[in-house]
Every structure is written in C-alpha cells, then in structure tokens.
Amino acid sequence: MPAPxxxxxxxxxGLGTRFLPVTKAIxxxxxPIVDTPTIQLVVDEAARAGIRDVIVVNGxxxxxxxxHFDHAYELExxxxxxxxxxxxxxxxxxxxxxxxxxxxxxxxxGLGHAVLCAREAVGDEPFAVLLGDDLxxxxxxxxxxQLADVHAATGAGVIAIMEVAAGQEHLYGVVxxxxxxGRLRVREMVxxxxxxxxxxxxxxxxxxxxxPSIWPLLAATRPGHGGEIQLTDALRELAASPxxxxxxxxxGERHDxxxxxxxxxxxxxxAIARAELREPVLxxxxxxxxxxx
Ligand code: UTP
Numbered sequence: 001m002p003a004p005x006x007x008x009x010x011x012x013x014g015l016g017t018r019f020l021p022v023t024k025a026i027x028x029x030x031x032p033i034v035d036t037p038t039i040q041l042v043v044d045e046a047a048r049a050g051i052r053d054v055i056v057v058n059g060x061x062x063x064x065x066x067x068h069f070d071h072a073y074e075l076e077x078x079x080x081x082x083x084x085x086x087x088x089x090x091x092x093x094x095x096x097x098x099x100x101x102x103x104x105x106x107x108x109x110g111l112g113h114a115v116l117c118a119r120e121a122v123g124d125e126p127f128a129v130l131l132g133d134d135l136x137x138x139x140x141x142x143x144x145x146q147l148a149d150v151h152a153a154t155g156a157g158v159i160a161i162m163e164v165a166a167g168q169e170h171l172y173g174v175v176x177x178x179x180x181x182g183r184l185r186v187r188e189m190v191x192x193x194x195x196x197x198x199x200x201x202x203x204x205x206x207x208x209x210x211x212p213s214i215w216p217l218l219a220a221t222r223p224g225h226g227g228e229i230q231l232t233d234a235l236r237e238l239a240a241s242p243x244x245x246x247x248x249x250x251x252g253e254r255h256d257x258x259x260x261x262x263x264x265x266x267x268x269x270x271a272i273a274r275a276e277l278r279e280p281v282l283x284x285x286x287x288x289x290x291x292x293x
Contacts, residue, residue: 002155005148005209006053007121008046008098008128010039011114013059013105018259029132030064031263033270034277038132038257039065040094045138046130047097049145054098055118057105069100110228116218124212126151129231131206133258134160135266136250137273143250147209150183150248157214157238159186160207161247162254170195172203173232175247177239184247186239191225191232202247204232205254211243 016023019031029039043054056065072091079088105117115129128144136143147158161175161184170192176199177187188199208231217237224230239245255266271281 002152002211003125004050005126005128005144005151006051007055007125008051008053008130008144009055009057009115009118009122010042010046010130010132011057011105011111012039012062012065012132013057013108013114013117014111015059015108019263025061027059027062027065030068031257033135033257033267034274037068038135040068040097041135042130042132043069043097043100045136045142045144046128049128049142049148051128051144052098053101053121055101055103055121057114057117058102059105059108066100066102069095069097071095108228110223110226110230112218112221112231112234113229115231116215116229119215119218122212126209126211129206129208129210133256134206135255135257135270136207136252137255137269138250138252141251143252143254144207144209146250147207147248150246151209151211154244154246155211156244156246157211157235158209158246158248159235160205160250161202162205162249163201164203166201167195169193169198169201169203173230173235174198174200175202175204176200177247182248186235186245186247189232189236189239191230204247205250207250208235210238213241213243214238217241 012027012029016028019028030037033041046054076088076091101121103117103121105114130144150158173191174193175186175189177185214234218234221229221234224233235245255269256262257266271277
C-alpha cells in the first residue's frame with residue numbers, strides 16, 4: 001500500500017504579474033477572498049485532508065506569508081483586552097492549522113523549479129501540491145483529499161482536471177488518455193497548446209498528488225514553454241513511467257482566482273456562501289446592476 005500523504009507544497013514565489021500593482025510588495029497568495037488570504041483557504045483544504053506539514057515556497061518579499069501563519073501575540077493580546085475573544089481565538093487558530101515550513105526559490109524559474117525547491121523538506125514520500133490560484137468549495141471531502149484517495153488506491157501520480165470550453169485550451173496544461181473507473185489514465189500532455197492543436201479539452205487544475213519518483217524527473221527537466229521549468233514536462237515523464245499518472249475530476253465548485261475576473265467572481269461566490277453576507281451582497285449586486293445601466 002502506498003504511504004499516506006502527510007505533506008503539501010504550496011508554491012508562492014511567482015511574480016504575480018497579472019495582479020500588478022498590488023503584487024509589487026504583496027504575494028498573490030495573500031490577496032483576500034472576502035477577508036481571508038487565498039493561501040489560508042488552501043492550507044485549510046490541506047489540513048482538512050489530514051496533511052500536517054505544509055512547505056511554502058517563498059520568493060522575494062514573501063515575509064507576509066510567514067507572518068500570517070505566525071503567532072501575533074500583541075494583536076491577540078490587544079483583542080483580548082478589548083473583549084474581542086472570538087476574534088483573538090480565530091487568529092490563534094490560524095497558527096495551529098498545520099506546521100508551516102518555509103523554503104526559498106531564489107529566482108522565479110517556473111512552477112516545476114518551485115516544487116523542486118521543496119525536495120529536501122518533503123523527502124522520500126508522496127506529497128500534495130496546491131496552487132493558490134485554484135480555489136475549491138467542496139461538498140465534504142476536500143479536493144486534495146479526493147486526489148489522495150486515488151493515490152492510495154493506485155500508487156500513481158494524480159492530478160485534478162476539468163473540461164474547459166472549446167477555444168480555451170491554450171490557457172492550460174492539457175491532457176489526453178483513456179478513461180476507466182471514472183479516471184483518466186494520462187497518455188499525452190501539452191503545456192498551453194497553440195490554438196487548434198490541443199489533444200482534448202481536459203485541462204490541469206492546480207491540485208496534484210505526486211509520488212517521490214517525480215524528484216529525479218523534475219531535476220532532469222530543462223526549461224520549456226516560456227523559458228520556465230514546467231511541472232507539466234516532468235508529469236509527462238511520470239505518465240510514461242511505471243508509476244503512471246491519473247487525471248481526476250474533483251467533486252466541488254472550482255474557482256479560478258488567477259486572473260482579475262476569476263478573482264472577483266471567487267470573492268462574490270465565497271461571500272454569498274456565508275450566511276451573514278449572502279443577502280446584503282445579493283442586494284448590493286442587484287443595486288449595482290440597476291444603477292450601472
Ligand atoms: P502562475 O503562472 O499562475 O503565477 O504560477 P505567476 O507567475 O506568479 O503569475 P502571473 O502569470 O505572473 O500573473 C502558478 C503558481 O506557481 C507559483 C506561483 O506563485 C503560483 O502559485 N510559481 C510560479 C512559483 O512559485 N515560482 C515560479 O517560478 C513560478
């Protein structure tokens with residue numbers, strides 16, 4: 001039986017150019033969904049799947065992420081002295097979600113390179129990778145837990161996939177292969193295919209469970225699309241190796257918070273999912289629609 005997935009890697013060293021100027025000094029992963037940084041939502045997903053160690057790959061100016069998961073004694077103390085016990089407890093709980101381990105990617109050489117920076121911290125066991133761009137509102141079992149279940153059953157690498165609209169394939173890593181037991185045995189993989197050349201409409205979503213055999217494959221990966229070391233290129237090798245690779249459609253509502261429109265949509269979706277915000281936010285949206293003509 002494969003070892004359980006106990007560690008997760010969250011790459012957070014990208015430049016976040018699509019969100020400039022806010023990402024000049026703040027990492028994209030700290031952008032809030034309503035009042036919670038995206039990285040906290042992702043860490044919470046990992047924690048609910050039983051993951052206890054989270055390796056955050058930091059880049060330039062990423063101190064905000066470390067601070068966010070650290071104790072904030074003064075702030076907590078001030079809140080308690082003002083009688084805001086629930087707020088202080090909520091802050092303290094963030095620190096206890098998981099154990100955060102920070103590693104550094106000195107240069108943003110690509111997602112594959114960022115994951116490789118976590119090699120020593122992860123070691124010789126299967127691990128999860130979660131990207132803060134993709135948010136999943138699940139229906140009970142966390143998204144990454146659903147992938148871990150397939151890894152436990154097969155020992156293979158597992159990636160989340162979704163069917164994208166025709167014409168959108170060039171924005172994603174795209175996979176093709178054979179379906180059985182509700183999962184795709186990946187045979188083919190292309191990073192951001194040129195329009196009209198995609199092998200399918202099945203796109204990779206930012207959740208992965210990888211066996212340790214990925215490490216030498218990643219280490220051997222040379223710069224690919226966009227001059228970056230692409231995780232997709234190492235995954236293609238994994239798919240062709242004895243461990244193999246499966247694509248799984250996660251049961252849940254996925255939000256792409258990686259570009260401006262998707263980010264705004266995610267904020268509204270998370271807001272109306274909260275009982276105290278639902279009605280006022282819907283009323284605000286109706287009002288905006290009426291007054292914007
Ligand atoms: P993205 O391509 O979405 O992030 O990478 P980016 O490069 O920061 O964004 P744009 O395109 O410039 O707006 C996916 C994930 O991989 C991380 C990013 O932080 C993001 O979570 N990443 C990417 C790294 O950690 N290091 C890299 O060298 C590249």
